[in-house]
Amino acid sequence: MTLRLSLANPAQNEELPRVQPWRGLIHGYRRYLPVTDQTPVITLHEGNTPLIPVPAIAREIGRQVQVFVKYDGLNPTGSFKDRGMTMAISKAKEAGAEAVICASTGNTSAAAAAYARRGGMRAFVLIPDGYVALGKLAQALLYGAEVLAIKGNFDRALEIVREMSQNYPVTLVNSVNPYRLEGQKTAAFEVVDVLGDAPDWLCIPVGNAGNISAYWMGFNQYHQEGRSSKLPKMMGFQAAGSAPLVTGEPFKHPETLATAIRIGNPANWHKAIAVRDASQSSFNAVTDEEILHAYRMLASQEGIFCEPASAASVAGLLKVKDQVPEGATVVCVLTGNGLKDPDSAIKFSENNFKQGIEPGLEEVAKAMGF
Numbered sequence: 001m002t003l004r005l006s007l008a009n010p011a012q013n014e015e016l017p018r019v020q021p022w023r024g025l026i027h028g029y030r031r032y033l034p035v036t037d038q039t040p041v042i043t044l045h046e047g048n049t050p051l052i053p054v055p056a057i058a059r060e061i062g063r064q065v066q067v068f069v070k071y072d073g074l075n076p077t078g079s080f081k082d083r084g085m086t087m088a089i090s091k092a093k094e095a096g097a098e099a100v101i102c103a104s105t106g107n108t109s110a111a112a113a114a115y116a117r118r119g120g121m122r123a124f125v126l127i128p129d130g131y132v133a134l135g136k137l138a139q140a141l142l143y144g145a146e147v148l149a150i151k152g153n154f155d156r157a158l159e160i161v162r163e164m165s166q167n168y169p170v171t172l173v174n175s176v177n178p179y180r181l182e183g184q185k186t187a188a189f190e191v192v193d194v195l196g197d198a199p200d201w202l203c204i205p206v207g208n209a210g211n212i213s214a215y216w217m218g219f220n221q222y223h224q225e226g227r228s229s230k231l232p233k234m235m236g237f238q239a240a241g242s243a244p245l246v247t248g249e250p251f252k253h254p255e256t257l258a259t260a261i262r263i264g265n266p267a268n269w270h271k272a273i274a275v276r277d278a279s280q281s282s283f284n285a286v287t288d289e290e291i292l293h294a295y296r297m298l299a300s301q302e303g304i305f306c307e308p309a310s311a312a313s314v315a316g317l318l319k320v321k322d323q324v325p326e327g328a329t330v331v332c333v334l335t336g337n338g339l340k341d342p343d344s345a346i347k348f349s350e351n352n353f354k355q356g357i358e359p360g361l362e363e364v365a366k367a368m369g370f
């Protein structure tokens with residue numbers, strides 16, 4: 001009797017959460033994407049990343065403002081680039097491509113390599129020599145990309161791959177490839193699906209401005225379908241040393257420790273300006289110091305480890321916090337995982353790392369301050 005009850009208690013079974021298997025964003029958002037039954041879906045089950053409340057950051061702003069981070073560093077290769085790459089690589093495969101090429105500050109090359117190799121294609125990546133974070137280079141190499149480091153910056157690398165793709169049998173998978181933005185717009189869908197409406201503000205780091213353009217597409221598409229009641233203000237943030245969309249002029253020598261947004265001449269310049277104007281927002285610059293402050297704060301007070309470029313969204317929010325309306329809902333996009341750039345984490349942690357301690361109880365207790 002007791003045995004039967006414990007084995008088949010219907011009330012207990014109903015309480016078990018039913019986990020829907022997530023099979024990647026092409027599967028999850030198929031009806032919003034330019035795919036057909038003929039499209040071979042090359043996926044690592046990217047997307048469906050968490051929207052996490054960040055109360056310590058919300059406290060800094062006060063006035064009942066709610067702040068969340070969209071932690072896209074939890075995608076399979078550790079950045080939001082996977083969203084665009086599952087689409088771009090699937091469509092390249094559908095078109096019969098045998099090789100893809102991209103210029104990259106690191107994350108695009110990691111994602112292109114992983115998806116291209118999974119799809120049985122070659123991946124050529126051009127990177128600026130000496131300006132790619134260690135984790136990203138490690139990924140591109142192990143995933144099996146053919147990595148070419150050039151003595152020039154990202155902007156020059158992009159010019160070269162654009163021409164290469166016109167003259168050789170290689171498909172360009174930078175964010176000028178329209179399928180990239182189609183995939184990336186799904187992050188906006190996920191935000192609305194979780195919040196039940198669009199946020200009032202979206203804060204986002206801006207490099208080539210593909211991602212801000214993609215989010216705007218996604219928010220608009222959902223809004224037109226009646227899935228949200230409003231559109232957010234699109235608050236884009238650039239590093240002060242490479243802020244062409246803030247100053248209105250390309251930067252010949254972009255500089256910032258946030259290497260993922262070290263871009264002087266954004267590929268999606270006009271799209272970005274159109275987004276800013278349509279959402280009645282503004283673009284602002286944050287200094288490397290402000291980026292590092294947000295980077296450390298996210299890790300040490302919220303438990304969230306992102307890469308420096310990602311922290312620009314939170315640094316920007318803190319910078320313009322007086323402009324946030326009372327009670328507003330704000331989402332900051334964290335574009336990449338902190339493990340991408342271990343050198344920056346160690347260099348900028350400002351933590352007191354005690355080394356060379358004798359392996360004895362007393363010595364350890366003393367070092368602990370007891």
Ligand SMILES: *Cc1c(COP(=O)(O)O)cnc(C)c1O
Binds near residue numbers: 079205209211212335
């Ligand atoms: C690519 C990237 C960005 C910039 O995105 P854009 O679409 O180029 O504006 C920001 N942060 C990280 C971590 C990235 O990899």
